[in-house]
Amino acid sequence: MAPPALSAAPASCRSRRAAGTRDPRLVVIILRGAVDGLSAIPPVGDPDYPELHGELAFAASGERAALPLAGAFAAHPSLAAFKRMFDQKHATIVHAVATGYRDRSHFDGQDVLESGYPAPGRTDSGWLNRTLSALSGSAPGRKLGLGVGATAPLVVRGPAPALGWALSGLAPADGDLTARVLDLYAHCDPSLGERLRDGLAAEKVAAEGSTAGGPKKPSAGGNPVDQMRSVAEGAARLLATPDGPRVAALAFDGFDTHQNEGAAQGLLAQRLKGLDAAFDAFSENLGDGWKETVVVAITEFGRTARVNGTHGTDHGTGTVALLAGGALAGGRVIADWPSLRPERLYEGRDLHPTTDLRGVLKGLLADQFGLSPRTLAESIFPDTASIAPMKGLIV
Amino acid sequence: MLTGWSVAGPESAVGDSGAFLFKSNWHEPGDRTILGRNYAPAGVEQGRAVLDDLARHPATARHIATKLARHFVADEPPAGLVDALAQKFRDSDGDLAVVATALVSDDRAWAPRPGKIRTPLEFIVGAARAAGFQSTDPGPYLHALDLLGMPLWRPAGPNGFSDSDDAWSSPEAMKMRLDLSWSMAQRMRGSAEPLAVLSTALGDTASPDTRQAVERAGSREQALALVFMAPEFQRR
Numbered sequence: 001m002a003p004p005a006l007s008a009a010p011a012s013c014r015s016r017r018a019a020g021t022r023d024p025r026l027v028v029i030i031l032r033g034a035v036d037g038l039s040a041i042p043p044v045g046d047p048d049y050p051e052l053h054g055e056l057a058f059a060a061s062g063e064r065a066a067l068p069l070a071g072a073f074a075a076h077p078s079l080a081a082f083k084r085m086f087d088q089k090h091a092t093i094v095h096a097v098a099t100g101y102r103d104r105s106h107f108d109g110q111d112v113l114e115s116g117y118p119a120p121g122r123t124d125s126g127w128l129n130r131t132l133s134a135l136s137g138s139a140p141g142r143k144l145g146l147g148v149g150a151t152a153p154l155v156v157r158g159p160a161p162a163l164g165w166a167l168s169g170l171a172p173a174d175g176d177l178t179a180r181v182l183d184l185y186a187h188c189d190p191s192l193g194e195r196l197r198d199g200l201a202a203e204k205v206a207a208e209g210s211t212a213g214g215p216k217k218p219s220a221g222g223n224p225v226d227q228m229r230s231v232a233e234g235a236a237r238l239l240a241t242p243d244g245p246r247v248a249a250l251a252f253d254g255f256d257t258h259q260n261e262g263a264a265q266g267l268l269a270q271r272l273k274g275l276d277a278a279f280d281a282f283s284e285n286l287g288d289g290w291k292e293t294v295v296v297a298i299t300e301f302g303r304t305a306r307v308n309g310t311h312g313t314d315h316g317t318g319t320v321a322l323l324a325g326g327a328l329a330g331g332r333v334i335a336d337w338p339s340l341r342p343e344r345l346y347e348g349r350d351l352h353p354t355t356d357l358r359g360v361l362k363g364l365l366a367d368q369f370g371l372s373p374r375t376l377a378e379s380i381f382p383d384t385a386s387i388a389p390m391k392g393l394i395v
Numbered sequence: 396m397l398t399g400w401s402v403a404g405p406e407s408a409v410g411d412s413g414a415f416l417f418k419s420n421w422h423e424p425g426d427r428t429i430l431g432r433n434y435a436p437a438g439v440e441q442g443r444a445v446l447d448d449l450a451r452h453p454a455t456a457r458h459i460a461t462k463l464a465r466h467f468v469a470d471e472p473p474a475g476l477v478d479a480l481a482q483k484f485r486d487s488d489g490d491l492a493v494v495a496t497a498l499v500s501d502d503r504a505w506a507p508r509p510g511k512i513r514t515p516l517e518f519i520v521g522a523a524r525a526a527g528f529q530s531t532d533p534g535p536y537l538h539a540l541d542l543l544g545m546p547l548w549r550p551a552g553p554n555g556f557s558d559s560d561d562a563w564s565s566p567e568a569m570k571m572r573l574d575l576s577w578s579m580a581q582r583m584r585g586s587a588e589p590l591a592v593l594s595t596a597l598g599d600t601a602s603p604d605t606r607q608a609v610e611r612a613g614s615r616e617q618a619l620a621l622v623f624m625a626p627e628f629q630r631r
Contacts (some may be wrong), residue, residue: 107553123554150544151551151562164567168542173577180608181573181624187604189509189626192569199570308489359511 027295028249029317030153033256035299037319041093045072048340054307056263073333080271085324092323094360095335098353104315109300114155115382125158132160132379148235148250156249161246165202167231206234228274229281236285238390279324294325301359304349318351329395331370356387362389396442456484467590472561472568476503484552512564515543522623528583539575547553580619589618597627
């Protein structure tokens, strides 16, 4: 009997999806301040890199060694867990990537990154919220989205309702007071009561997890790295809940390293260590859900290739997108590498963007949730018919 | 047009700290065209002329009227109210006292019930004032505002904080308000009688349910927390 043709594989994937046995998850981490992609994922094999990135540059070996990945690329020493996932084929890097935004304002750059609109000025909804709208037919009445933080990131804000959760570190109100307030609201203000009940339910899951295993309260105390880990832990527990959210957004700030950026130690090293801890927390706390998860960390733009006069870097253009998750066909650095030759630098100063970030995100949404190219090009990322969804990111 | 417009620094020799200052040698000379109208070079007066014209533009009257009505009445204020306020703005040549008087005198401004939720700043400051709580330590207030997503004077973008109900009454925000009410009540319990605070803050507007909940509370701090969380206190 003839073995099944190789071309049957995609068809069977589609049928598995249609049968509803997949339960995919997507987490978007917004890294605010513009990440130096040439330090996060240093192109240690590019001959122009050491001189250009100067005192901040890493090397393939020696005392400035970064963690080797593939080909010319390595990972910042802070990204140890991410590197481990890469080796397990659960992490992918897209390098020399950027949105369509080409100016240098953080506010406008973040608006474009998160709104998914081609230009700044529209902040009524984010592309992840519009994704929720597109998915709402598959689970009527269920909140598939989760916005993390005191103010949810714009990417998940908009008309489609989303669950919210924030790490507070406050001593929670005791059960008796909570019951009395809920009782008062039930009589006098049902809409506030419903919101409060939803908030209490989310906090309970984030603090304890939905399954047995003992409460493990995330703490807002501790250093910034622990805090970033705790935020990811809480979000992961909510995403692990059987009927919980499946799409989440959170934001980490502090990547605007104009001064004393540092190399293996310093400002950027600490922020990346927190991000690495967050990746680790998602993989640890999602349980079986990790197999079907992608966590993607994106930033508004990159930084200058050269070091400035204050041991840092200034606003630039091309940068990296970091993807982690068991759903990935990982272990790859995807880059149409422009090189760092002086004549190839964007405006003579930045890593030249050769991949549109929206193509990466469209590829993830297409393969994780089965969204059509038309929906992606019209409602999720308007006016992007010419930017094809990147293929093959997901197993 | 605005080049050269500045403020005096703390050590300035030419003006009080923070006062407006026009630095003519920083001003980019030349004609400016704004909204189709040409403005000849006139130093600081060029910018003032532009601002005068912008202030009298009909879109400005509507914009200010909409913002006032949205802030004080409802996210989607009655259209007739906005029109009336915009008209007052134009008729009075932008006298905000006249516009504000028209707002509070208009029945339509009082119609939408329940009212809007207090912003985090209104809630936190209101709680401390209602309790008569005096403290020289700003730390807990600033921390509370951070937790509620309204860090003092630090909005995420130049367009400022949201003025919509949904932005401030999300599930996680309501849960945070409950925890903060509890922590504030513990901190302030010595400074006020809960029923007196209820009366100070809400007077006759407290519902029988709220009054009963406060009266029947199991402890003084629980009673104070119930005042802070009462729907009439959370809303304006």
